[in-house]
Amino acid sequence: MSFIYWEDFVVGSIAEFGPRRVTREEIIAFAAAFDPQPMHMDEDFARSTMLGGLAASGWHTCAIGMRMIVDGFMGNSASIGSPGIDEVRWLKPVRPDDELTLHRTVLEARPLKSRPEWGLVKFRFELFNQARERVMIQENINLFGRRAGAS
Amino acid sequence: MSFIYWEDFVVGSIAEFGPRRVTREEIIAFAAAFDPQPMHMDEDFARSTMLGGLAASGWHTCAIGMRMIVDGFMGNSASIGSPGIDEVRWLKPVRPDDELTLHRTVLEARPLKSRPEWGLVKFRFELFNQARERVMIQENINLFGRRAGAS
Numbered sequence: 001m002s003f004i005y006w007e008d009f010v011v012g013s014i015a016e017f018g019p020r021r022v023t024r025e026e027i028i029a030f031a032a033a034f035d036p037q038p039m040h041m042d043e044d045f046a047r048s049t050m051l052g053g054l055a056a057s058g059w060h061t062c063a064i065g066m067r068m069i070v071d072g073f074m075g076n077s078a079s080i081g082s083p084g085i086d087e088v089r090w091l092k093p094v095r096p097d098d099e100l101t102l103h104r105t106v107l108e109a110r111p112l113k114s115r116p117e118w119g120l121v122k123f124r125f126e127l128f129n130q131a132r133e134r135v136m137i138q139e140n141i142n143l144f145g146r147r148a149g150a151s
Numbered sequence: 152m153s154f155i156y157w158e159d160f161v162v163g164s165i166a167e168f169g170p171r172r173v174t175r176e177e178i179i180a181f182a183a184a185f186d187p188q189p190m191h192m193d194e195d196f197a198r199s200t201m202l203g204g205l206a207a208s209g210w211h212t213c214a215i216g217m218r219m220i221v222d223g224f225m226g227n228s229a230s231i232g233s234p235g236i237d238e239v240r241w242l243k244p245v246r247p248d249d250e251l252t253l254h255r256t257v258l259e260a261r262p263l264k265s266r267p268e269w270g271l272v273k274f275r276f277e278l279f280n281q282a283r284e285r286v287m288i289q290e291n292i293n294l295f296g297r298r299a300g301a302s
Contacts, residue, residue, distance in 0.1 A: 030214075033214070034215070036221055037221060037225065051232065057217070058233055059210070059213055062213065063181075063185035064185070066185050066208070067187075070186060070188060075188065079188060080200070081190065081201050082241065083241060084240035085238070087237060088235045089235035090234060090235055
């Protein structure tokens with residue numbers, strides 16, 4: 001796969017990455033480090049909650065999504081960095097042994113007026129589980145370098 | 152500190168939690184697991200980028216913020232879970248040895264019509280470093296149980 005620049009993101013295009021399997025061990029380890037609430041660490045407790053069983057921290061789901069983004073395309077791109085995220089919704093629990101697939105939609109792509117050698121891309125990322133249930137949606141802004149000589 | 156219910160979140164109130172120190176080792180370990188881009192792992196490369204030096208993944212900053220939220224109050228509350236985040240902005244790099252402080256503002260608090268024993272709270276969370284620079288802002292929705300007998 002050739003190195004990806006801002007010009008390669010076509011508005012309206014859709015791509016799919018993954019799958020990536022989520023383990024019980026990583027759900028508990030992430031929660032222990034960053035979100036030590038019992039619904040993310042204790043199966044019995046989790047069964048009594050809104051989640052209905054052990055489920056990943058929402059921030060873990062975001063972090064898994066980011067790893068799929070980097071492995072899928074960003075790690076082979078002229079990525080500059082991200083100013084932020086416009087919206088995250090955790091729609092269904094992410095469970096041990098779920099196999100997650102990432103869908104990327106390019107919502108917007110424009111050159112930066114202040115830095116003409118860079119361009120901005122706005123993505124919608126959706127994570128689906130193996131039952132094709134959508135577990136997370138997120139809108140994510142990223143800056144990329146443009147091809148040399150582009151203007 | 153007594154156990155915290157939905158009724159304890161007063162709209163307009165501000166609270167501060169932390170500080171928490173961020174280490175070089177955890178910045179690199181988080182990036183290796185979830186965001187293996189060189190600006191989060193390689194000091195020399197990072198110096199040549201927009202970040203100007205090694206900086207935490209934005210998702211790591213979110214995860215650190217979540218740990219400060221849980222340690223600060225959510226771990227001692229009737230938290231039910233979160234449907235999502237409305238906006239995240241990474242405003243300044245988070246560096247090795249930064250000491251982060253979390254500011255919490257209660258933006259909104261209302262009972263849930265569909266589940267009268269629960270209430271929704273919308274927070275603004277801001278992370279500041281030891282130079283009092285704001286490094287992240289986020290708007291975060293969470294559900295909490297109400298006191299028994301409340302209606």
